[in-house]
Amino acid sequence: MAQRRVTLAQVAEEAGVSSTTASFVLSGRTDMRISPDAQRRVREASDRLGYRPNLTARGLRTKVTHTFGLVSDIIASSGYAGEIIRGAVDEAATHQHMLFVGETQGDADLERQLVQELFDRQVDGLVYAVLGPRPCVPPETLRHRPAVLLQCIADGFDLPKVMPDDAQAGRESARALMVVGHREGVYAIGAHHRTEAHPAGIPAGLARMNGVEEVMAEHGTRLAGALQCTWEPAEGFAAVRSLLDSGVRPRALICANDRVAMGAYQALQEDGLRIPEDTSVVSVDNSDLATWLRPALSSVDLPYYEMGRLSVRLLAEPGDANGVHRVPMRMVARDSVAAPAG
Amino acid sequence: MAQRRVTLAQVAEEAGVSSTTASFVLSGRTDMRISPDAQRRVREASDRLGYRPNLTARGLRTKVTHTFGLVSDIIASSGYAGEIIRGAVDEAATHQHMLFVGETQGDADLERQLVQELFDRQVDGLVYAVLGPRPCVPPETLRHRPAVLLQCIADGFDLPKVMPDDAQAGRESARALMVVGHREGVYAIGAHHRTEAHPAGIPAGLARMNGVEEVMAEHGTRLAGALQCTWEPAEGFAAVRSLLDSGVRPRALICANDRVAMGAYQALQEDGLRIPEDTSVVSVDNSDLATWLRPALSSVDLPYYEMGRLSVRLLAEPGDANGVHRVPMRMVARDSVAAPAG
DNA sequence: GGCCTGAGCTAAATCGAATTAGCCTGAGTA
DNA sequence: TACTCAGGCTAATTCGATTTAGCTCAGGCC
Numbered sequence: 001m002a003q004r005r006v007t008l009a010q011v012a013e014e015a016g017v018s019s020t021t022a023s024f025v026l027s028g029r030t031d032m033r034i035s036p037d038a039q040r041r042v043r044e045a046s047d048r049l050g051y052r053p054n055l056t057a058r059g060l061r062t063k064v065t066h067t068f069g070l071v072s073d074i075i076a077s078s079g080y081a082g083e084i085i086r087g088a089v090d091e092a093a094t095h096q097h098m099l100f101v102g103e104t105q106g107d108a109d110l111e112r113q114l115v116q117e118l119f120d121r122q123v124d125g126l127v128y129a130v131l132g133p134r135p136c137v138p139p140e141t142l143r144h145r146p147a148v149l150l151q152c153i154a155d156g157f158d159l160p161k162v163m164p165d166d167a168q169a170g171r172e173s174a175r176a177l178m179v180v181g182h183r184e185g186v187y188a189i190g191a192h193h194r195t196e197a198h199p200a201g202i203p204a205g206l207a208r209m210n211g212v213e214e215v216m217a218e219h220g221t222r223l224a225g226a227l228q229c230t231w232e233p234a235e236g237f238a239a240v241r242s243l244l245d246s247g248v249r250p251r252a253l254i255c256a257n258d259r260v261a262m263g264a265y266q267a268l269q270e271d272g273l274r275i276p277e278d279t280s281v282v283s284v285d286n287s288d289l290a291t292w293l294r295p296a297l298s299s300v301d302l303p304y305y306e307m308g309r310l311s312v313r314l315l316a317e318p319g320d321a322n323g324v325h326r327v328p329m330r331m332v333a334r335d336s337v338a339a340p341a342g
Numbered sequence: 343m344a345q346r347r348v349t350l351a352q353v354a355e356e357a358g359v360s361s362t363t364a365s366f367v368l369s370g371r372t373d374m375r376i377s378p379d380a381q382r383r384v385r386e387a388s389d390r391l392g393y394r395p396n397l398t399a400r401g402l403r404t405k406v407t408h409t410f411g412l413v414s415d416i417i418a419s420s421g422y423a424g425e426i427i428r429g430a431v432d433e434a435a436t437h438q439h440m441l442f443v444g445e446t447q448g449d450a451d452l453e454r455q456l457v458q459e460l461f462d463r464q465v466d467g468l469v470y471a472v473l474g475p476r477p478c479v480p481p482e483t484l485r486h487r488p489a490v491l492l493q494c495i496a497d498g499f500d501l502p503k504v505m506p507d508d509a510q511a512g513r514e515s516a517r518a519l520m521v522v523g524h525r526e527g528v529y530a531i532g533a534h535h536r537t538e539a540h541p542a543g544i545p546a547g548l549a550r551m552n553g554v555e556e557v558m559a560e561h562g563t564r565l566a567g568a569l570q571c572t573w574e575p576a577e578g579f580a581a582v583r584s585l586l587d588s589g590v591r592p593r594a595l596i597c598a599n600d601r602v603a604m605g606a607y608q609a610l611q612e613d614g615l616r617i618p619e620d621t622s623v624v625s626v627d628n629s630d631l632a633t634w635l636r637p638a639l640s641s642v643d644l645p646y647y648e649m650g651r652l653s654v655r656l657l658a659e660p661g662d663a664n665g666v667h668r669v670p671m672r673m674v675a676r677d678s679v680a681a682p683a684g
Numbered sequence: 685g686g687c688c689t690g691a692g693c694t695a696a697a698t699c700g701a702a703t704t705a706g707c708c709t710g711a712g713t714a
Numbered sequence: 715t716a717c718t719c720a721g722g723c724t725a726a727t728t729c730g731a732t733t734t735a736g737c738t739c740a741g742g743c744c
């Protein structure tokens with residue numbers, strides 16, 4: 001199958017020098033004096049034979065493998081969070097690294113094992129990521145190794161942490177409505193995500209609602225109501241449905257994400273309410289869905305790609321990066337917001 | 343930072359044996375006779391010291407790294423195709439392998455380089471994947487190495503190839519309509535994807551339409567029309583819009599994918615047509631979108647996860663696997679299909 | 685002539701495992 | 715007694731690079 005690989009020793013022989021010399025020439029080290037003639041011979045031999053260094057051997061000797069790992073619970077599987085992987089892969093590539101990807105589906109044992117495995121493979125660093133911002137307990141191994149936590153709230157760990165700036169997302173959502181004049185009849189759909197599974201709400205929900213309330217207070221007003229539900233289309237639909245059924249005609253909806261907004265659209269359109277003339281809608285995610293809806297949905301960008309990138313950058317250029325790095329979340333304005341009628 | 347790793351030699355010393363003996367015990371080889379007592383001592387020493395083998399060193403010696411690579415153009419970034427990665431990662435894990443993931447955004451040079459890099463890292467095999475089924479030219483290196491092509495139509499390459507069974511998808515779509523009695527007014531939306539960029543259509547479109555026509559012919563009927571457009575919501579909307587504007591009231595739509603179906607929903611609902619009472623809709627993708635739409639969309643499953651899995655399985659268990667492996671595409675029935683009224 | 689210096693290069697060690705080729709001991713056998 | 719043999723183990727090599735330590739030779743200087 002695979003024809004025998006050419007080794008450095010063969011290149012050296014072909015060039016008529018020692019493998020030491022060949023190594024110095026090919027790794028471009030200038031602190032050793034090699035004659036131009038020898039350099040040329042080595043390079044020519046290398047090209048002629050099609051030499052490629054065995055990175056496994058190099059890694060063994062240098063203890064640097066030019067390799068990072070990304071361990072997550074359910075990133076790849078979850079729609080656009082795959083962008084995290086793409087960001088991480090891209091940034092790794094710019095640093096001449098390859099990326100190992102592992103997923104655990106939340107299984108803690110598997111997780112510990114995976115992290116261990118990656119370090120057994122001598123990765124130079126490891127990103128430990130979870131799908132959404134939430135408290136979690138990374139394997140202890142990470143304490144003593146180069147690692148970055150992504151969306152993972154873990155107080156005891158003195159590592160760089162990358163988080164989306166959810167409070168800003170809330171502020172941007174509210175601000176988009178405030179600037180066009182909305183003050184009354186503004187409802188949050190999904191809100192803190194206070195559900196059976198999360199009676200106190202989820203971190204992203206809490207932070208965003210803080211941001212919303214802060215900006216509305218600045219404008220001398222407040223939410224007309226906050227409907228709690230999971231952040232899926234059917235529940236968004238049901239929440240808005242109940243609002244409409246109780247006789248409320250909301251002037252604006254701040255939806256927890258694009259999926260909730262999709263449900264909201266369905267309910268509003270079912271009752272013949274026009275977006276944005278009758279009801280403005282803003283949301284968070286800036287997923288493709290936002291562009292697919294009619295009218296296109298104004299939505300705060302959830303910077304998965306950027307978070308993946310930043311995480312790997314913090315591995316590649318460590319510096320003094322411990323602590324929380326918040327990645328900005330900006331409103332992407334489309335066609336679902338208008339000034340309140342009347 | 344990282345405390346010094348324990349080596350096999352240290353375990354051996356702690357156990358009072360040679361590293362050869364330790365190696366035999368820990369790798370569980372039985373062809374060498376080691377006394378039960380020595381075995382116990384080695385194991386205890388290993389546990390006590392927390393020994394973990396250096397897989398880089400092992401890989402150098404054995405030339406087997408327990409590592410696969412996945413190179414693609416734009417998998418991770420593209421919504422649910424990320425499932426390919428998850429399937430590949432999962433299957434790799436069941437074979438005790440880790441997966442390198444690389445993306446090239448379609449840049450051929452980068453691609454060649456990436457493939458080369460992966461083999462420099464001594465991967466045991468490589469999946470070369472593209473987003474949708476299409477003709478493509480893998481790097482030559484793949485000819486002489488363990489590799490699998492995923493959705494990649496490349497005649498000259500004598501490798502295992504994994505493809506979705508698009509013809510079956512077409513058959514399943516049509517069949518879902520035929521069995522409830524549709525014969526007239528059935529339109530394909532998106533169809534072959536004959537657009538400026540692809541005047542002859544795209545492979546998936548051609549195969550699916552063949553399947554559709556085959557089944558309809560079996561039932562003594564044919565499509566009332568096939569509207570060509572790219573497979574995005576806005577174009578699906580426009581296509582159905584034009585149909586409606588020309589006075590046609592379609593009884594059933596066979597949509598190229600869930601996004602097109604979403605556009606179709608929008609157009610139908612805009613005109614007050616009820617799904618499925620007035621118009622049935624079927625589609626392909628079985629993405630989350632299908633469950634989010636109201637009514638939930640009957641859609642043929644696009645088995646990304648399974649394709650990722652199978653690709654890696656073909657690397658892990660080579661056998662005589664060259665040639666095309668078609669992964670089944672099955673209808674997932676939901677609420678968007680009903681018998682034609684009247 | 686002897687000594688020093690630096691340019692140019694190489695031998696050998698090293699990384700941490702797996703593996704090959706034996707070595708030693710005591711029991712069994714002729 | 716001498717010789718085999720098997721059980722139990724180890725020394726040394728190997729994988730393919732990097733890196734340390736040091737060698738050789740020519741030229742310059744006193």
